[in-house]
Amino acid sequence: MRYILSLDEGTTSARAALYNREGHRLAMASVPIPCRYPQPGWVEQDAAQIWTAQLDAMRRTLAEIDAQPQEIAAVGITNQRETTVVWDRRTGAPIAPAIVWQCRRTAERCRTLAASAEAARVTAKTGLVIDAYFSGSKVEWILDHTPGARERAAAGDLLFGNIDTWLIWNLTAGSTHVTDPTNASRTMLMDLATGDWDDELLALFGIPRAMLPRIVPSSGICGQMAATVLGVEIPIAGIAGDQQAALAGQACFRPGLSKNTYGTGCFALLHTGGERPVSRHRLLGTRAANLGGGAQFAVEGSIFIAGAAVQWLRDKVGLIESAPETEQIAQSVAHTGGVYLVPAFVGLGAPHWDAEARASLTGMTLSTGRAELVRATLESMAYQTRELVQAMEADSGAPLEELRVDGGAAQNNFLMQFQADMLGCPVVRPRDSETTALGAAYLAGLAVGYWSSVEEVESFWQAERVFTPSMAAAEREALWAGWQAAVARTRSQGC
Helix, strand or coil: CCEEEEEEECCCEEEEEEECCCCCEEEEEEEECCCECCCCCCCEECHHHHHHHHHHHHHHHHHHCCCCHHHEEEEEEEECCCCEEEEECCCCCECCCEECCCCCCCHHHHHHHHCCCCHHHHHHHHCCCCCCCCHHHHHHHHHHHCCCHHHHHHCCCEEEECHHHHHHHHHCCCCCCEECHHHHCCCCCEECCCCEECHHHHHHHCCCHHHCCEECCCEEEEEEECHHHHCCCEEEEEEEEHHHHHHHHCCCCCCCCEEEEECCCEEEEEEEECCCCCCCCCCEEEEECCCCCCCEEEEEEEECCCHHHHHHHHHHHCCCCCCCHHHHHHHCCCCCCCCEEECCECEECCCCCECCCCCEEECCCCCCCHHHHHHHHHHHHHHHHHHHHHHHHHHHCCCCCCEEEECHHHHCHHHHHHHHHHHCCCEEEECCCCHHHHHHHHHHHHHCCCCCCHHHHHCCCCEEEEECCCCCHHHHHHHHHHHHHHHHHHHHHHC
């Protein structure tokens, strides 16, 4: 067995990668997946298209190095979290479009719930702030707005899953309906402490337990890829939501280690080990990937729009042709001239949790040009990340020693240096920045003995570059004060 195959289904693309015993990525292919925006704040995808794109990416990856399916020891799966699919148990056909994690269509329902007597109990059980981000209200919406869905769900004819569950169902030809604790902890339907679905939460959203997948360890054989997919059966042995997979891919298996992923959104996680976190600063308690032993936890801060703002610059505003060129454009000016972009296109995530806020561009003058706008867009990712890190430091009572980074925008040297300057601590970029796919591979490989121990995979992690702070403290704090003022204006206009 020469390879581990990792399937990495993200918001904008389905990717697949092959890894060898040294943890080196040998091949990777990506297939784009479009999003639809039927109303302002609504985001949805075609679940069938997600499956075919992932299948295509998998086959392209094998073809890239002429790898044979029988050479694959195991498959690991990682996925965009919270995105919700409901499908027919018998036909496997989705009954409605997949509601994407960014979608705000259930924001009013969540505001009502957050103001109710049940709110404190929901947060205490789940570790989550009540928000449309999570899956519970999305499932409820599909059942309420699809004709006959509630009756079919009550009769046991419908199944629910996030994208991990949906892919595994299709990979196993409908024989396996499972998820793992990292994904289950993002539904607002699981008790964070027990790691099981909670009947009180299910009743709150009117979701029959029979719809829900079985929760299995993040690392462990949970099913077999059907021979109809690639010609041979292959164990499916790793599952983790994308951000927890990235935490594993950054070798953050132990308490106190942290990472930030710069993707469509931005997600900072701090591993807390077997200790369930309780945030006093509006961060989320969540499950980290478990390796078959006891429960593992993390505290997380979620930013809804990060790299998506760069896509906006490219696709909607036309200021750039590609994301990589933003580095040179941003470096062509010394500063933004007081311009701030607060990218609240779908509201603000942690630590604000303001669904009503909308994006704003402030501080422009007649001297503001393309370069200043591009630079302000990149800087917004660093400012939002500082908000998360400050909340983590306040919760933990200890300063962050370093931040490990990954994701597409982590390749932008300007952004990473500005991030280090804003945090006042080193930012460390690993040799392989595709840590989400790598983490899923680690979980699968450990489960089947392809790698012998956590210590072995920890030894694979190497820094490619360390960005150290170089900005004067007075300049940093002046820029930070400007960001805080811009966010305050954004929130007031949203309300």
